[in-house]
Amino acid sequence: MPNIVIVDDEAIFRRGLSSMIASIDAEWRVVGDARDGYEALDLLQDRRPDVMLTDIRMPRMDGLQLQKIARERFPDLVSAVVSGYEDFAYVKQSMQHGAKDYLMKPIEREELAKLLDRLKAEVRERAERRSAAPEWAKGDQRRARERASEHLAAALARGAVGEDEIRQLEEELGLRFDAPCYACMIVKLDKQSVGSERYGRADPSLFQLYIQQFVQEVIDRRTTGFSFVLNDSEVVAMLNGEGGADAMRKHLEMAESIRLQIKSLSDLTVTIGVGRLSPGAESLAASYREAEIALLRRLIVGGDKVLAYERMEADGTTLAHAEPREWSWEALERAIADGRPAEAEERAREAAAELCRKAPTPQTVHRHICKLVIRCYELASEWGVAKAWLGEKDVRELLFDVCSVSASDELTELCGSLFGRLAGCVAAAGADRPADAVAKAIRYMEANYAESITLGRMAEMLYLNPAYFSALFKQKTGVTFVERLTAIRVEAAKHLLAATNALVAEVAERTGFRNVRHFNRVFKGETGVSPTEYRERMREDVGGS
Missing domain, CATH: 3.40.50.2300 (Response regulator)
Structure with missing residues (x-):
């Protein structure tokens, strides 16, 4: 029946x-x-x-x-x-x-x-x-998408997304990511737009599935990317595109289109955090963290908005531009950065007490403190001490803790303890941090290029935050981590091709490439010729001499 x-x-x-x-x-x-x-x-x-x-x-x-x-x-x-x-x-x-x-x-x-x-x-x-x-x-395509979603979500959480994850998406789902740059977007459901009674009765995953389907449809029309449900209130979109300000502008326009269309076609509203568009698959983890940080501003400016990380300074919502100088946040930040716990605790207490006296409303107090927490979380992530500072607590839980305090003396004590502890973490990390993390990473890659090396694993070995290490590596060398690793592997492959009779597939395996097809593509991109052509040229040169 x-x-x-x-x-x-x-x-x-x-x-x-x-x-x-x-x-x-x-x-x-x-x-x-x-x-x-x-x-x-x-x-x-x-x-x-x-x-x-x-x-x-x-x-x-x-x-x-x-x-x-x-x-x-x-x-x-x-x-x-x-x-x-x-x-x-x-x-x-x-x-x-x-x-x-x-x-x-x-x-x-x-x-x-x-x-x-x-x-x-x-x-x-x-x-x-x-x-x-x-x-x-039965259900192969659906299971493939679920596997890819779980794999990418885990990689983002580890801060270790790389070419392997991109290749898996291409192979399992038939996608092509041919452009050089990547960015992450987080689409967060504004639960108040659903209503607590309705949200409590429904399966939360249905709301996210609706949003994910909508996001993927817009992505398919406008660019290349992959979206997946991260949790009961967030959908992540991984975007691939060309670099430059124009490409980033198009991504932000796409985010605004998603927000407006979801709002017009349903009674839901969403807030969207957008990370920067940067070259290399390894930049995805950093862009994801940037989208998270941008999204945290939702507690300050409200929901139903597109919040772009790269606009935080321009639109006046970063600490340096948003805080009046009288609150003395700059002095506090210097004490934290220099690893002076006692001074940081004292500065935080003084600034919080002054803010409580002068701010017109309790909401203003909470808003300014939340801005400071977000700024310090961003710095702690860059310095590689966020985990040590927050422990098992998520930064969003910390923001809600701040907003739940209604007494000025309690808030003053909380700020003193919180930022004093951060300065202590910075001081402790400073003594153990490698003097030249980039140089150590390059030496390791040169000695172990045949192994599976990822930015996340390298950063973990150096006790650094992956996003911070990625930015530091680019700043020190002028190239990305993956670009340098690829160059090292290609040089090693050139030596093997010229000096041995090993098969091309064996050369690929001995120099750390996943498969010979990927090796051929990368080698030709770096040298302009295929591995076989390179070997023939080298032997012709030797024979001619």
Whole structure:
């Protein structure tokens, strides 16, 4: 007995259609109805019907968005569309999203009977295909996307994204990342736009899946990238593009388009943090951290905005530009940077007490302290002491702790302890930090280029934050970590090609390249010729001499 759900914003239509289905074919069972896409997704999750019959025009989430999400989340679901004549242009889009058939309003009994017969046949055919298909073939694309999402999320958390992760995305999902630069965008759901009651009743992942599907659709239209659900309130987008201010401007315009369209097509609002666009896959981790830092400003400036890291200074929301000089944050920051805990604690107490006396409202006090915390978190990350400073606590938890303090003496004590401890972490790290981390990294790469070396693992060996180490390496050498590692490996490969008879595949393996195809591409990009051509030229030169 096939099951069906009905989705339409008119209650009388849902009841009428349910009765008509029951009277036409007793084998069909209507297991629920919903008035919009959000309710429908909950219903699909709970009842797992065989068929969904949905209207196009509905408030909050329309039928097109519903079909896109349902197709991803419930791949075995058969969908059909109910549409008015004026909506017929949308029917074509529905068919592209997997709808098997449609009915035009007002519904004729005979037409509905024919549709039910076609849908029943489709349900049976799918069931037969599922039972006949080998287990390994079921849901391969979805599982590949899930694997890629989990792998990339873990790499971002470690601060160690590199070419290996990009190649995996290309191989598993058939994507191509040909442009030289990468950036990260974090799209965060503003939960207040959902309502606490609605959010509490719904499966939070459904909201994120809706946002992720929407983000990926915009990315596919405008650039190259991959989006995935990070947690119950955030979607991450990895973007690939050319460098320069114009490319970054286009990414910010795309983020603003995502924000506005989600807001106009549903009752949801999102806040989007955007990291900088930088060369090399290893820059993704740094861009992700920048997007996180930009997103933290949501506590200061409010939600439903695009917050770009590169605009933090220009729009007056960084510490140096936003804080009046009378609060003495600059002196505090110097004490922290120099690793003077006692002075930092005293400066923090004095500044917090003065802020409590002079600020017009408690909200102003919290806003200024939150700005300082964000600034110090950014510095702590660059110095590689964020973990030591915060321990197991997330910086967002720290910001909420600050905003929960309502007494001036408690806030003064909290600031003194917090920033004094940070200065102590800086002092401790200063004694142990390598005198020349970049030089040590280069020596290690030259001695171990055949091994799997990543920026994240290298930074961990040097007791440095990966993003800070990446920026330091570029500052000291003028090239990225991956560019220098690649150059070292190519030089070693050139020596092996000229001095030995080893196969090209063996040369690739002995110099740290994953596979010979990747080696050929990189080698030609660095030298202008293929490995085989290089070997032939070198031997011709030797023979001629």
